[in-house]
Amino acid sequence: MAATEERPIGFGRLKRKEDPRFLRGQGTYVDDVKLPGMLHGAILRSPLAHARIVSIDTSAAQQHPKVRAVVTGQDLAGLGLAWMPTLSADTQAVLATDKVRFQGQEVAFVVAEDRYAARDALELIEVDYEPLPVVSDVRRALDDDAPVIRDDKEGQTSNHIFDWEAGDEAEADRVFADADVVVVTQEIPFQRVHPAPLETCGSVADMDPVTGKLRLWTTSQAPHAHRTLYAMVAGIPEHKIQVIAPDIGGGFGNKVPIYPGYVCSIVGSILTGKPVKWMEDRTENLTSTGFARDYLMQGRIAADRDGRIRGLRVDVLADHGAFNATAQPSKYPAGFFHIFTGSYDLEAAYCSVRGVYTNKAPGGVAYRCSFRVTEAAYLVERMVDLLAAELDMDPVELRMRNFIRSDQFPYTTKTGWEYDSGDYHATMTEALRIAGYEDLRREQAEKRARGEHMGIGVSFFTETVGAGPKSKMDIAGLGMADGAELRVHPTGKAVVRISVKTQGQGHETTFAQIVAQELGIPPEDVEVVHGDTDQTPFGLGTYGSRSTPVSGAAVAMVSRKIRDKARLIASAALEVAPEDLEWEHGRWFVKGDPEKGQTIQELALAAHGTLTLPEGVEGHLDAEAVYDPPNLTYPCGAYIAVVDVDPATGEVRLRRFVAVDDCGVRINPMIVEGQVHGGLAEGAGIALMQHIAFDDQGNCLGGSFMDYLVPSSLEVPDWELGETVTPSPHHPLGAKGVGESSNVGSPPAIINAIVDALKPFGVRHVDMPATPGRVWEAIQSASGTTAPPQ
Amino acid sequence: MQITLTINGETRSAEAEPRTLLVHFLRDHLDLTGTHWGCDTSNCGACVVLVDGEPVKSCTMLAAMAEGHEITTVEGLARDGELDPVQQGFFEEHGLQCGFCTPGMMLTARALLNENPDPSEEEIRVAISGQICRCTGYTNIVKAVRWAAEHEAGTATTGEEAIA
Numbered sequence: 025m026a027a028t029e030e031r032p033i034g035f036g037r038l039k040r041k042e043d044p045r046f047l048r049g050q051g052t053y054v055d056d057v058k059l060p061g062m063l064h065g066a067i068l069r070s071p072l073a074h075a076r077i078v079s080i081d082t083s084a085a086q087q088h089p090k091v092r093a094v095v096t097g098q099d100l101a102g103l104g105l106a107w108m109p110t111l112s113a114d115t116q117a118v119l120a121t122d123k124v125r126f127q128g129q130e131v132a133f134v135v136a137e138d139r140y141a142a143r144d145a146l147e148l149i150e151v152d153y154e155p156l157p158v159v160s161d162v163r164r165a166l167d168d169d170a171p172v173i174r175d176d177k178e179g180q181t182s183n184h185i186f187d188w189e190a191g192d193e194a195e196a197d198r199v200f201a202d203a204d205v206v207v208v209t210q211e212i213p214f215q216r217v218h219p220a221p222l223e224t225c226g227s228v229a230d231m232d233p234v235t236g237k238l239r240l241w242t243t244s245q246a247p248h249a250h251r252t253l254y255a256m257v258a259g260i261p262e263h264k265i266q267v268i269a270p271d272i273g274g275g276f277g278n279k280v281p282i283y284p285g286y287v288c289s290i291v292g293s294i295l296t297g298k299p300v301k302w303m304e305d306r307t308e309n310l311t312s313t314g315f316a317r318d319y320l321m322q323g324r325i326a327a328d329r330d331g332r333i334r335g336l337r338v339d340v341l342a343d344h345g346a347f348n349a350t351a352q353p354s355k356y357p358a359g360f361f362h363i364f365t366g367s368y369d370l371e372a373a374y375c376s377v378r379g380v381y382t383n384k385a386p387g388g389v390a391y392r393c394s395f396r397v398t399e400a401a402y403l404v405e406r407m408v409d410l411l412a413a414e415l416d417m418d419p420v421e422l423r424m425r426n427f428i429r430s431d432q433f434p435y436t437t438k439t440g441w442e443y444d445s446g447d448y449h450a451t452m453t454e455a456l457r458i459a460g461y462e463d464l465r466r467e468q469a470e471k472r473a474r475g476e477h478m479g480i481g482v483s484f485f486t487e488t489v490g491a492g493p494k495s496k497m498d499i500a501g502l503g504m505a506d507g508a509e510l511r512v513h514p515t516g517k518a519v520v521r522i523s524v525k526t527q528g529q530g531h532e533t534t535f536a537q538i539v540a541q542e543l544g545i546p547p548e549d550v551e552v553v554h555g556d557t558d559q560t561p562f563g564l565g566t567y568g569s570r571s572t573p574v575s576g577a578a579v580a581m582v583s584r585k586i587r588d589k590a591r592l593i594a595s596a597a598l599e600v601a602p603e604d605l606e607w608e609h610g611r612w613f614v615k616g617d618p619e620k621g622q623t624i625q626e627l628a629l630a631a632h633g634t635l636t637l638p639e640g641v642e643g644h645l646d647a648e649a650v651y652d653p654p655n656l657t658y659p660c661g662a663y664i665a666v667v668d669v670d671p672a673t674g675e676v677r678l679r680r681f682v683a684v685d686d687c688g689v690r691i692n693p694m695i696v697e698g699q700v701h702g703g704l705a706e707g708a709g710i711a712l713m714q715h716i717a718f719d720d721q722g723n724c725l726g727g728s729f730m731d732y733l734v735p736s737s738l739e740v741p742d743w744e745l746g747e748t749v750t751p752s753p754h755h756p757l758g759a760k761g762v763g764e765s766s767n768v769g770s771p772p773a774i775i776n777a778i779v780d781a782l783k784p785f786g787v788r789h790v791d792m793p794a795t796p797g798r799v800w801e802a803i804q805s806a807s808g809t810t811a812p813p814q
Numbered sequence: 815m816q817i818t819l820t821i822n823g824e825t826r827s828a829e830a831e832p833r834t835l836l837v838h839f840l841r842d843h844l845d846l847t848g849t850h851w852g853c854d855t856s857n858c859g860a861c862v863v864l865v866d867g868e869p870v871k872s873c874t875m876l877a878a879m880a881e882g883h884e885i886t887t888v889e890g891l892a893r894d895g896e897l898d899p900v901q902q903g904f905f906e907e908h909g910l911q912c913g914f915c916t917p918g919m920m921l922t923a924r925a926l927l928n929e930n931p932d933p934s935e936e937e938i939r940v941a942i943s944g945q946i947c948r949c950t951g952y953t954n955i956v957k958a959v960r961w962a963a964e965h966e967a968g969t970a971t972t973g974e975e976a977i978a
Contacts, residue, residue, distance in 0.1 A: 039905055046913030047901040049848020049888030053914065056847035139838070140831065222852045222860055222914040222948050273850070273914030274948045306853040528912025528949045698908045701951030729857035729946070737939040737952040 033610070034541025037694040041547065042532040051271040055303045057228045057241045063092055065292050065302040066142035067285055068132040068149050069312065070124035073160065073383040073722020074171065075153035077123055077131070084148035085134060090141035093295045094149070095133040095288065097121035105291065107176075108257050111281055111499055112357070114185075114348035115177070116386055118284040123156065125173050125346035126385045127722050128311035133288040135300055158383045159183065160722040162320055162343040165380040173346055173381045183381040185348050190362035190439040191374035199335035199372040205326040208410045214399045215792055216318035216343065216384070216716040218310050218726070219391040220734055221527070223273020225313055226303035229289040233297050237264045242286055244269040245279045245525055246565025249502055251557045253282055256500075258290065269555040275527035276706070277389035280351040280567050281314050311727045314351065315384075315716055316391030318343040319361075319399045325407040331417050333426045335372040338364055338403055342379045342388075350388030351567070352395040353497035353504065359395025360488050362439035366404035367448050367486045367660060368426040373438040383722040392706055392767035394489045394568040394656075401485040405772030406789070409481075409779065413788060419482050419776065420456065424449060427484070434753075441488055443658045444752050444760075446686065451748045452484060455662035455684040458746045464666060472784060479781025481665040483773035489761040490573025490657045491564075499564060505652040506570070507561030508578035510539065510586055512645040514632040516625025518545050520582070521553045523563020524575040529763055530695040531571060535579050537691050538757065542583035543624050544610010561648060569659075569761035572691065573752075578651035580756040585647035590627040592641045597622055597630050657752045657760035661685040663773040669781040674800030676778055678708055678739065683769070684746035688760035693747075700766045701743050707770025709735040715793045782806070817877050821846065822890025832878055837861040839877030840887060848888035848917050852946070859945025862918030863887050869922045871944075888917030891924065899962040900924050909958030911949035918945050923959045932963055 045051050082094040097119035100106040107115045120131050132149050136142035157171045164170055165183040174180045200207055227242040238260055244250050247267040255262035272279065285302045292300035304313070319340050326335040342358065344350060352359040358377035365373045390396070408426075412419040427448040428435050435443045455461075464480050471478045494503025509521040520539050524531065536550035553559050563575060587607065594612035595602040598620060605612045605621075613621025622630070631637075631645040666680035683700055690696045713733040716726040726732035751758025771792060778794050779787060786806040790799060817839060818827040828843040840846040840863070849872060852860035861872040864886035891898040900923045903909065910916040919942055926933055926941040933941070938959045939952070947955060 040908065042913075043905050043910060046910055046916050047897060047905060047920075048892060049846075049917050051848075051913050053847075053850070055841070055851070058845070139842070140833070220948065222858060222912070222946060223850070224852070272912060273852075274912040276948070306855070306858075528914075530911070694908050698911060698950060698954060701953050702911060702949045703951075705951035706948065728855045729853045730855045734946055734948065736943045736946060737956070738943045740952060742935070742956070743951060743953050 033544060033546055034537055035691050038533055038537060038547055038692055040530050040533045041536060042530065053223055053271045053273055054226045054228060054241050054243050057270065059228065059230055059299040062228070062299040062301055063135050063137060063292065063296055064139040064142045065133055065135050065289055065300050066146055067130050067288065067308065068146045069308065070120065070127060070129040070131055072124060072153055072155055073127045074156040074158045074173065075124050076156060077120055078152040078154050080132060081150040082132065085145040088136070088141065088145045088148060090137040091134060091145045092137065093135040093292060095119065095291060100291065105258065105287065108282065108287060110347055110349040112348045112350045113354060116347035116349055118287045122176060126383050127724055128308065128385060130284040133292060135292040135296055158722040160383055160718040160720055162341050162380060162382055165382050173383060185344055185379035185381060186357045187376065187378050188357045189376040192372060192438065193374045195372040196335050196337045196374035200324065200326050200337065204328065205334060206329055206414060207324060207326050208407065208414050209324045210407065210410050210789055212321045212323050212403055212406055213791055214317040214319045214321065214402055216315050217391060217710050217714045218315050218716050218732065219276035219278035219389065220310060220732065221274030221276055221278050224304045224306060224309040225279060225283055225285065227286045227289045228299055228301045229293040230299040231290065231293040237266065238290065239266045239268065240290065241268045241270055243272055243279045245275045245527060245567050247525055247555055247557050248523055248562045249499055249564055250282055252502060253500060266558045269525045272525065272527040276392045277316060277351065277567055278314055279527065280389055281349055283313055306729060307727045310716065310732055311724045312385050314349065314387035314389035315345065316387065316389050317399055321399070321403050323403050323407045325411050327411055327415065329415065331415055331422050331425050333368055333370060333411065336365055336370055336404065336407065338375045340375065340377040342377050343382050343384065344379050344388055345382060345384040345386040347386035348379065349386035351390060353491055354499060355496065356395065359390065361396040361400050363397055363441055363486065363488050364400035364403050365437050365439060366401060367428060367484050369428045369432065370438055384718055390568055392703055393764045394487055397487050398768045401768045402772045405483040405485065406775065409776045410788060420452065420461065423482065423484055424452060442655060443486065444655060444754060445750045446486065446658060446660050447748060447750050448484060448660060451660060451684055451686050452662040454746050454748055455664050455682050458684065458744060459664040459682040461664065477669040477671055477781045479667045479669060479777040481773045481775065481777025481780055483663045483769050483776060485769040486658055486660045487765055487768055488656045488658055489569035489764065490653055491568050491570060492653050494652050502564060504564045505650055506563030506575040506578050507648065507650045508575065508582040509561050509648040510582045510646065512586060512628040514629050516545060516628045517549045519551045519553060520579055521560045522575050522579060523561055524566040524571045525555045527566065529571060529699065530692065534572065534691050534695060535576065538576055538579045539583050542580055543587060545624060569764045572759045573657045573755060573761040574651055574653050576759055577653065577756050578649050581651055582647050582649035585649060586645055589641065589645060589647065590624055592638050593627050593631050594622050596638050597627070597635055654754050657688065657755055659685065659687040659760040659762060659765050661765050661769045663769045665773040665777040667774065667777040667781055669778060669799060671803050674796035674803065676712060676794055676799060678741055678774060680744065681741055682744045682746065683766055684748060685762060685765055686748040686750050687762035687765060688750060688752045688755065689758035691757065691759060696762050697745055699763045700745055703764060703766030704743050704770050705735050705740045707767045708740050708774060711771040711774035711792050711794060712739065713793050713795065815878065817881065819880050819885055821885045822887060830877060834877045836872040836875045836877045836880050840872065846887050846889055850914055850917060852914065857946065859918045860915050862921050862945060864921050864925055867925060867928060869925045886921065888920060891920060898924065899965045900927065900959065902965065903958040903961035907954050907957040907961050909950065909954045915945060915947045919947065919955055923962060926959065927963055927966065931966060933959065
């Protein structure tokens with residue numbers, strides 16, 4: 025037998041506390057919620073991308089024997105609910121009143137006795153549409169003759185939404201004008217993608233007509249923010265709204281916004297007096313809920329001939345779809361895109377972002393990344409590789425020459441970010457070691473000599489995660505801070521209540537481990553409560569890798585409050601001054617007399633018992649905290665992808681992938697590695713296959729898993745991971761957050777590898793997703809051959 | 815119509831429309847919600863159950879068609895409260911995150927191991943390739959199935975080397 029394994033008390037590879045219910049099929053996802061008398065809703069959606077609604081006839085649907093209610097935009101208008109605010113200070117139609125603005129837009133809502141009947145009744149609704157010209161190409165959105173999509177907005181005379189900039193344009197111009205610099209330019213689109221969590225979005229609304237209390241089970245990554253927004257929009261008093269996010273089948277940013285379907289389920293419950301469930305199907309999920317990216321970027325990079333990067337500029341045309349429903353801090357219309365300077369010490373940087381409306385679904389969610397960081401990382405890491413090719417330098421050498429040095433932290437970028445810590449050279453070096461970079465280059469040279477096309481791609485990213493501070497960052501006026509409450513029961517078992525919400529990240533384990541580390545209460549003795557606004561303190565939720573940086577810090581701080589209080593109780597119990605006590609391994613003991621002490625469990629009993637407590641110390645062992653982060657955290661990573669390309673078919677095989685992440689202190693390395701694995705697969709999907717495309721009539725071409733391809737087990741390799749640890753100096757645990765890093769860093773590594781493989785053909789860039797067709801065409805056009813018609 | 819099925823060794827019966835898909839029958843009529851639904855096109859495999867020991871996407875089958883067949887769902891994997899080695903493997907190797915694809919993955923793994931008690935990584939990847947996981951990147955699912963292979967009752971491995 026192997027030696028008995030000591031179970032870690034605090035940080036370490038603890039198996040997940042939430043797993044047993046999932047392993048037995050006993051999780052409770054929204055669609056598993058079944059209430060007495062519950063009815064089912066379904067949404068009628070627009071088949072057209074842009075059309076005026078002439079009339080809607082619901083009479084046949086109303087007569088369906090199983091239908092209980094049919095709701096149109098006009099009905100909602102009567103309740104003042106036809107439109108709702110988005111997370112970006114725009115408005116979005118709940119159900120269309122005047123016209124439809126994207127294919128799949130919500131037009132009518134049916135409530136019926138079962139889900140099949142609700143779908144049947146949709147077929148009975150007659151809508152007369154008058155088609156309008158469509159703008160689905162972002163480049164055409166600002167043309168003089170482009171139809172104005174948002175004519176519902178007063179004063180809106182074009183499809184322009186906003187202009188935003190960061191950095192110093194004059195300085196950038198000066199650097200680019202320098203006669204000695206090499207300048208490389210490239211148009212770099214980041215295609216529209218969709219997070220596509222395996223569980224689609226949905227809700228069960230139960231408005232109690234007697235108490236006036238609304239209970240809403242919903243697929244929400246941010247239940248508290250949702251509760252406040254429902255109160256503001258629907259006029260239901262906030263204390264009468266309970267938002268419950270039960271088990272969530274993946275989120276990845278898709279479950280941050282409030283969708284019309286949620287609102288419709290609430291309206292349906294109010295109208296019928298019964299609970300109403302609405303669960304979208306996969307096509308609805310892909311065609312109507314929050315998309316991500318859709319940035320058309322024009323990049324320019326300037327460097328001295330010896331490889332000293334001096335300036336970076338990017339101008340972005342941002343496609344926001346028909347409603348500006350981007351989910352991000354309200355003062356940042358382009359999210360944190362201005363971290364596009366990446367990991368490099370530059371002389372000048374400037375970016376501009378122009379947001380426009382098109383006849384496409386709304387969204388702009390942070391799909392497994394902090395707001396727009398993925399676009400930024402892709403831009404800079406492609407530009408650096410293009411520069412390396414231009415200078416005929418090894419891409420690693422070019423990066424190493426330009427990294428921010430470890431002695432420069434805290435480092436303020438040219439666009440105003442204060443990076444907290446990092447050792448980029450060390451992280452890159454570790455990735456090179458694991459990959460065997462020199463050997464790979466030798467192998468590549470041998471294969472090239474044989475006419476085989478192997479590519480090695482490198483990327484290095486810096487993320488900015490864990491938003492706020494709340495003075496700078498808010499969503500709909502709600503400051504980005506998070507609360508935590510901790511109760512230690514008389515027997516020393518604890519309950520910690522948090523504001524963030526797991527969608528698979530393992531909060532029930534990680535947060536118990538934080539309490540364990542801080543207080544010495546074993547993780548199995550700590551219950552983590554989350555996802556229910558009646559049971560947890562307020563906070564902004566889980567996205568942008570916020571959970572550990574913000575909520576994790578809140579849990580550390582509330583644990584320390586308990587520890588401090590326990591010290592005062594120990595001083596009474598042991599009859600010594602608090603200053604004479606020392607803390608170790610979950611126990612206060614007398615300095616110099618370690619035998620004399622009490623464990624946190626003993627002190628919990630004392631706190632609830634008959635012991636006379638010191639003056640000013642209340643009984644019991646409870647505390648609460650709100651954590652407002654002083655700064656964001658800055659995880660980084662060095663990634664190396666190895667691909668083989670078949671030039672005859674354009675097929676890319678992702679053969680190896682090395683990911684060295686530095687996310688600061690790792691609370692549960694097993695969970696951290698799982699997060700990295702998942703992000704890598706999604707990043708590979710984005711690089712190679714995922715694309716929500718549209719034709720010129722605004723028809724969505726990625727509306728099912730037959731068209732919107734996500735990776736299976738056969739398209740991704742066995743991930744090879746490594747780590748360096750540079751603690752965050754301002755986070756109480758030194759942790760930085762990791763859930764999204766690998767999705768940020770992997771797309772450029774893979775595209776860089778493909779371009780590297782195609783170097784013999786003279787290919788300098790391939791757009792994502794690098795499908796076989798695109799790769800083949802890139803080879804053909806670089807080789808000067810004409811591609812055959814498709 | 816009345817539909818009667820043998821599920822996890824028990825006879826279960828409920829009234830449902832003839833068009834009712836097996837996945838909806840299990841979930842909505844029998845409250846066996848461990849079987850999930852994730853797409854409209856039989857691509858995702860969240861709904862996989864075993865029909866006479868073979869993995870089947872229960873969204874592709876009418877409930878009525880399942881009469882006379884042995885159905886196994888995730889709720890039937892554990893025996894007498896003891897986790898199946900596949901379930902234990904997913905726990906040991908962090909083979910699940912959000913848990914939504916997990917029931918289908920585990921049932922396919924069970925069927926694979928019944929046919930092939932010592933599958934290679936490649937064979938495991940092929941077996942689960944008709945199912946989508948958005949969280950794990952598959953590496954730990956493969957490890958989980960290998961863990962189960964090495965810990966099946968009656969197999970020769972002690973398991974100690976597998977933990978290391």
